[in-house]
Structures are given as C-alpha cells and as structure tokens.
Amino acid sequence: MMISTHQLRLHIGARCLVDNLDWQVRAGECWSVIGRNGAGKSTLLRTLAGLRPADGGHVAIGARALKDWPLADLARQRAFLAQSRSDAFAYSVIETVLSARHPYHDNRYWEGSDDHAIALRALASMEVEDLAARDVRTLSGGERQRVAIAAMLAQDTPLLLLDEPANALDLAHQVSVMTLLARLCREQGKTVVMVGHDLTLAHSVSTHALMLRGDGRWLAGAKDQVMRADILGDCLGHPIDIIQHGHRSIFIPTEETL
Amino acid sequence: MSALTPKLMKVCMSNFSRNLQQRAAVVLAGLVLFALAGLVFSGITGSVVIPLADMPAAFADLLHGEKSSLAATLLDLRVNRAATAFITGAALALAGVMMQALLRNPLADPYVLGISAGASVGALAALMLMCAAWMVDAAAFAGAVAVSMMLYLLARRDLRGGAAAEGGTALLLLTGVILSSACMALVTLMLSIAPDSRLRSMVFWMIGDMAGAPLRWMPCVVLAAALIFAVRNARAMNVMALHAEAAATLGIRVGALRKGLFFVSGLLTASAVTTAGSIGFVGLIVPHACRFAVGPDHRLLIPAATLAGGTCLMLADTLARTIIAPEQLPVGVITALVGAPVFLYQLHRLRK
Numbered sequence: 001m002m003i004s005t006h007q008l009r010l011h012i013g014a015r016c017l018v019d020n021l022d023w024q025v026r027a028g029e030c031w032s033v034i035g036r037n038g039a040g041k042s043t044l045l046r047t048l049a050g051l052r053p054a055d056g057g058h059v060a061i062g063a064r065a066l067k068d069w070p071l072a073d074l075a076r077q078r079a080f081l082a083q084s085r086s087d088a089f090a091y092s093v094i095e096t097v098l099s100a101r102h103p104y105h106d107n108r109y110w111e112g113s114d115d116h117a118i119a120l121r122a123l124a125s126m127e128v129e130d131l132a133a134r135d136v137r138t139l140s141g142g143e144r145q146r147v148a149i150a151a152m153l154a155q156d157t158p159l160l161l162l163d164e165p166a167n168a169l170d171l172a173h174q175v176s177v178m179t180l181l182a183r184l185c186r187e188q189g190k191t192v193v194m195v196g197h198d199l200t201l202a203h204s205v206s207t208h209a210l211m212l213r214g215d216g217r218w219l220a221g222a223k224d225q226v227m228r229a230d231i232l233g234d235c236l237g238h239p240i241d242i243i244q245h246g247h248r249s250i251f252i253p254t255e256e257t258l
Numbered sequence: 259m260s261a262l263t264p265k266l267m268k269v270c271m272s273n274f275s276r277n278l279q280q281r282a283a284v285v286l287a288g289l290v291l292f293a294l295a296g297l298v299f300s301g302i303t304g305s306v307v308i309p310l311a312d313m314p315a316a317f318a319d320l321l322h323g324e325k326s327s328l329a330a331t332l333l334d335l336r337v338n339r340a341a342t343a344f345i346t347g348a349a350l351a352l353a354g355v356m357m358q359a360l361l362r363n364p365l366a367d368p369y370v371l372g373i374s375a376g377a378s379v380g381a382l383a384a385l386m387l388m389c390a391a392w393m394v395d396a397a398a399f400a401g402a403v404a405v406s407m408m409l410y411l412l413a414r415r416d417l418r419g420g421a422a423a424e425g426g427t428a429l430l431l432l433t434g435v436i437l438s439s440a441c442m443a444l445v446t447l448m449l450s451i452a453p454d455s456r457l458r459s460m461v462f463w464m465i466g467d468m469a470g471a472p473l474r475w476m477p478c479v480v481l482a483a484a485l486i487f488a489v490r491n492a493r494a495m496n497v498m499a500l501h502a503e504a505a506a507t508l509g510i511r512v513g514a515l516r517k518g519l520f521f522v523s524g525l526l527t528a529s530a531v532t533t534a535g536s537i538g539f540v541g542l543i544v545p546h547a548c549r550f551a552v553g554p555d556h557r558l559l560i561p562a563a564t565l566a567g568g569t570c571l572m573l574a575d576t577l578a579r580t581i582i583a584p585e586q587l588p589v590g591v592i593t594a595l596v597g598a599p600v601f602l603y604q605l606h607r608l609r610k
Contacts, residue, residue, distance in 0.1 A: 049507050075509030082504045088362040089499050089554040099497050103509045109493070109557060110279050155508070 001062065002027045002159055002191040003048060003078075009056030010043050017043055019216030021057070025208075027158065030185040030192040032202035032209045032223070036237055039214035041195040042083055045163050048193065049080040061159065075103035078159035079152045083167070083195075085144070087137045093147050094132040097122055100151040122154040123147070125180065127173070141168035149177060160184070162194040166201065174198070178205045199240070199251035203227055211235050227251070282558045289565040293344070296569045300340040300576035301333050305583040308332060338473045343575040343589070344568035345477050346468070346530045347540050351548075351567020352484055353526035354541030355560055359495045360519040361431055362502060364549070367542035368527040370431070372438030376405030377531040378464060379444045385460045386452045394463075395532045402528035405437055410520070417520055418513040466537030466590030468575045480529040484522045485564060491515060492556040499554070537590045539597030540571055550604060 001024055008021040017040030025031055033041045046052050048059055050066050059066040061077055069077070079100070091099075097119040098111050105111070123129040126146040136144065145168045152160060165181070166174045182205040184190040196202050202209070202223075209226040211219040213235055219226055232251070233239040239254035302308050308316065312329045319330035320337070353368035361370075368374065380401025384394040410417065413430040445464070452460055488495075494515055498505040506512050530537070544567040545559070552558050571589065574596065578589040 049504075051503060051506060071506065071511060072509040075507060078507070080504055080507040082501075085504075086362075086502070087500075088364060089549070091496075091500055091554050095496075095553075095555060096500055099500050100508060102493060102497050105493075 007057035011055040032206040035212035039212040079155040079157045081162040083163040100155040122150040126150040343572045347571025348568035349526045349530040350541040351544040353523040354545040356523035371434030374536040375438045375441035376401040406524040463535045465588040466535040467588040495556040
C-alpha cells in the first residue's frame with residue numbers, strides 16, 4: 001500500500017467536500033482525480049501532501065500515518081506539484097531543480113556533481129535542458145510548468161502528487177508529460193495521483209480514477225468502472241459521449257440541442 | 259528519463275559543480291579585502307589627515323594600548339566608530355535579506371514591519387523626557403520588542419504557515435505596515451509637542467547618526483549569532499523562497515523557519531536601531547545590489563550582503579563626517595542621498 005485514506009473528511013468552511021473516504025492506492029498505480037470546479041480535488045491533494053490537516057479521519061503513507069512521519073523522510077517518499085507558483089526572486093532554472101534535491105543533503109552546504117547530473121537529466125526529460133541558465137521569471141507559462149515537473153522528478157520519490165500537471169502545456173507536451181508519468185508507473189513502479197480536467201488524456205494514461213462529487217460523495221475504482229458516460233455526465237454536470245477510436249476512448253461533451 | 263548527452267554532461271561538470279564554491283570563495287575574499295581597505299580609508303580620512311606613512315606606527319601604538327601620539331588617538335576614535343558603523347550596516351543588510359526571504363518580497367526591508375518605528379517611539383519619548391543616554395537606548399530596544407510582540411500575536415497565523423495561509427504573508431505584511439504608521443503618528447505627535455531644545459537631538463536620532471555611538475559588544479554578539487543562524491538555514495531559505503508553502507513537501511519546517519527569521523531579523527533591527535537610530539536604505543539596497551551581482555542563492559548572498567552592508571555604512575559614515583568637516587552630517591542623510599539614485603538606476607537597468 002503506497003498511500004491510503006481512512007474515513008477522511010474534508011471541509012471548506014461549513015461545506016463538506018469529501019466524507020468518509022476510504023481509499024487505497026497501491027504501488028505502480030496511476031490515479032486521476034476527477035470532479036467539477038470546487039469539488040475538493042486540490043484540497044484532497046494538499047491533504048495527501050500534508051499541507052493541510054484532515055478535518056476527520058487520517059491519511060497514511062505506507063503503514064504509517066502522515067503525521068507520524070518526520071518531514072525529511074516524507075520528502076524522500078512523496079513529491080508534490082502545486083497548481084500554481086509565484087517566483088519572487090531571480091533564481092535560475094537549474095537552481096530551481098537543484099532545490100528539489102534538498103531532502104538528500106542534511107549535512108552538505110553545496111550540491112555535489114551527482115545532484116547536478118540528476119537535475120540535468122530531469123530537465124532533459126522535460127525538454128527544457130537548454131533553459132538551465134535562464135531566470136525562472138522570464139519563462140513562459142508552459143516552460144515554467146515543465147521546469148516545475150522536472151524539479152519534482154529530481155526529487156526522485158516513489159509517490160508523485162500532481163495538481164493539474166498539464167496546465168499551460170501545449171498539445172505535444174501534454175501528451176509527452178502524461179506518457180512519461182504512465183511510463184514511470186509501469187516501468188519503475190512509481191505511484192501517481194493527479195488532478196486533471198482532460199478526460200481523454202486521463203483515461204489514456206491512468207489505471208484508476210477517483211471521482212469527487214463535491215457534496216461528500218465519491219467513487220473510486222478501475223478507470224473503466226468509474227469513467228462511464230452515465231456516471232461522468234451525472235457528476236460533471238454535462239452529458240458526455242464516449243467514442244471508441246481504435247483501442248482508445250475519446251470523451252466529448254454532448255452537443256447542446258438548441 | 260532520457261540519457262544525458264556527453265556534451266551536456268561536460269557542461270554540467272565544468273559549469274556548475276566546482277565553480278559554485280570557487281565563485282563564492284572569490285566573491286567573499288574580495289568583499290573582505292574591500293572591507294579592510296574601507297577600514298584603513300576611514301582611519302586615514304577626517305578633518306585631520308593621518309599620512310599613510312604614520313599608519314603602521316599608530317596601529318602598533320594602538321595594539322600596545324598606548325595612545326600617546328596624536329595619530330594613535332585619532333586612529334583609535336576613527337577605527338572604533340568605523341567598526342560600530344560596520345556592525346550596524348552588516349546587521350541591517352542581514353536583517354534585510356532575512357526579511358525579504360520571510361515575506362518572499364524583494365522590496366521588503368528591516369523597517370517594513372514597523373520594528374524601527376516602534377524603536378523610534380521609545381527613543382523619542384526618552385529624548386523628550388531628557389533621559390540619560392543609556393535610557394534612550396533601552397527605550398528604543400523596548401519599543402522594538404513591543405512592536406515585534408504585537409506583530410507576532412496579531413499575525414501568528416501567517417508565521418505558522420500551513421493550513422490557513424496558503425502561500426501568503428499578506429496578513430503579516432499588512433499588520434506590520436499598519437503598526438508602523440500608527441507608531442509614526444506617535445512620533446509626529448511627539449515631535450510637534452517637544453520643546454525646541456530637544457528637537458535637534460530627536461530629529462538626528464530619527465535620521466540615524468553614528469556620532470557618539472560607542473563600540474559595544476552586544477550588537478557584535480547579536481550579529482554573530484544571527485549570521486550563524488542565517489548560514490545554517492541558507493539552504494532552507496532558498497527552498498522557501500522558491501516554493502513558499504510547498505517547501506514543506508521538501509522537508510522544510512516552514513512555520514519554524516518563518517518564526518526564526520522573524521525573531522532573528524527583528525532582533526538585528528532592534529540592535530542596529532538602538533546603536534545608531536533608524537538609518538534608511540542600507541537594509542533595502544545592499545541585499546538588492548548583492549542579489550543583482552551574485553544571484554539570489556542565500557548560501558552566498560547572506561555572507562556577501564553582510565560584508566557589503568557593513569562596508570557601505572562604514573564608507574557612508576566616513577563621508578558623513580568629512581564632507582563638510584569639521585561639521586558632521588547624520589549618516590542616514592548620506593545613505594538616502596546615495597541610495598535612492600543607485601536603487602533607481604538598478605531598477606531601470608533591470609527593466610530594460
């Protein structure tokens with residue numbers, strides 16, 4: 001068991017977003033969290049990352065409850081990609097990625113050449129190695145997003161939590177990032193939990209899906225059990241058509257009848 | 259992940275790894291030499307110039323504790339004053355770096371949260387009531403501590419980090435700005451009701467003045483302790499400057515780091531303001547210029563800004579006491595007059 005929740009409750013103000021969530025994610029699985037705006041997807045991910053306390057129940061990573069993990073050990077277990085970031089200072093791209101190696105040197109003041117090699121490999125896998133010396137504040141939105149994902153890869157953890165990783169990416173990079181995540185799960189046994197709005201992309205890379213209704217109800221399971229036209233249409237507030245194209249499923253919103 | 263090309267590998271090894279440390283060593287050695295040169299310069303210059311040839315003898319006299327010659331006496335006075343200026347400037351620059359990292363805002367300075375305004379209220383009240391010099395210092399320190407405590411109580415949520423304050427320190431910043439303006443209103447009130455005889459010393463205190471500030475061990479201890487704290491946390495400050503709240507997922511205890519930065523920079527500011535009044539611009543411009551020159555990496559920025567801040571205030575104070583000698587200007591005038599155009603120049607070069 002990689003990460004699990006036990007009777008987890010999430011509140012925002014008086015509103016209950018998720019109630020009684022009992023959910024298990026095993027190593028090597030790739031989960032997509034689906035739901036409408038404000039359904040609690042990011043709140044759930046931030047709770048899993050330990051950035052906010054649960055309002056009831058608890059989260060466990062491995063066999064240990066989240067709050068029993070020392071922060072430094074936890075940083076070698078899971079990485080978190082925030083939905084957005086703000087850059088106040090003129091750090092370079094390579095410094096940004098190297099900062100993700102922090103959990104690995106308690107006693108070092110400067111990074112070693114092994115850290116640089118890992119950071120550059122992560123940049124190369126996101127196709128941003130040419131930007132290594134650039135000031136992060138001068139990057140485009142999509143470039144910044146790829147640098148953030150590269151930093152996450154350099155953190156080199158078995159569990160990856162990503163809040164809208166495809167945000168701001170162009171079509172080609174949406175596909176390549178998603179494919180890379182799926183390959184990490186398949187080949188290296190990593191575990192991915194991500195939030196996304198592109199159902200077709202989510203379906204093509206995920207093994208499982210967690211659907212949040214935003215009123216406490218939820219549904220978790222293998223992707224084909226959860227991502228069905230009737231369930232999706234009911235949950236997302238708009239009817240969905242699923243078209244089979246070869247071995248792929250294409251999800252499109254049903255056209256409004258005028 | 260794809261394999262590294264050999265070319266990339268070579269770039270990586272030659273460009274970053276070893277060079278980072280070498281560059282840091284060169285930059286810091288250069289700044290230490292510059293500081294020593296500044297010390298010698300401020301020893302020589304003044305209304306009576308000590309010829310360079312007399313310097314070694316005067317230094318030797320000083321080291322043996324003799325102040326028989328004129329040169330040795332002057333040197334003693336000037337070096338003491340220069341050292342006080344260095345410690346004060348270094349404290350202000352270091353506090354500026356820490357405050358900017360805490361608020362994740364390069365425009366923050368040690369005074370932005372009103373700690374110096376609190377010190378001003380204390381010091382001016384003591385000056386108005388014609389208290390002894392040590393009571394003025396004590397009142398300034400007490401004022402700074404009082405404002406820090408109020409800030410801490412009102413903005414605990416932001417300092418703790420985590421749940422409530424996602425990525426932001428807006429509450430802390432706003433609370434600080436409001437407390438600061440409340441203190442400034444009290445200062446204005448005191449200036450308007452103070453008797454004429456006290457007014458000049460009150461205004462000089464406000465501008466920041468090194469004259470009559472003796473070299474004391476307390477600010478040195480505070481500076482040394484703060485520098486150790488900052489260097490030990492330099493890596494964590496980098497991660498927090500980059501990732502804000504999400505730094506917690508990289509193993510940083512964000513709440514503890516924020517509280518530490520708040521208290522240590524507050525203590526530095528209080529000690530600097532108590533020594534020499536509220537000298538402006540050093541805490542804002544020196545970190546800025548250093549970040550521009552050596553980059554935002556706190557591992558190098560912290561020692562570099564500390565050295566540069568000390569040297570800058572030492573040179574500014576030398577200017578302040580020589581420019582219209584034998585009259586002396588308050589050093590705060592010099593830092594603001596030189597600082598403002600330097601800052602504007604840098605800002606506009608950056609925008610291009």
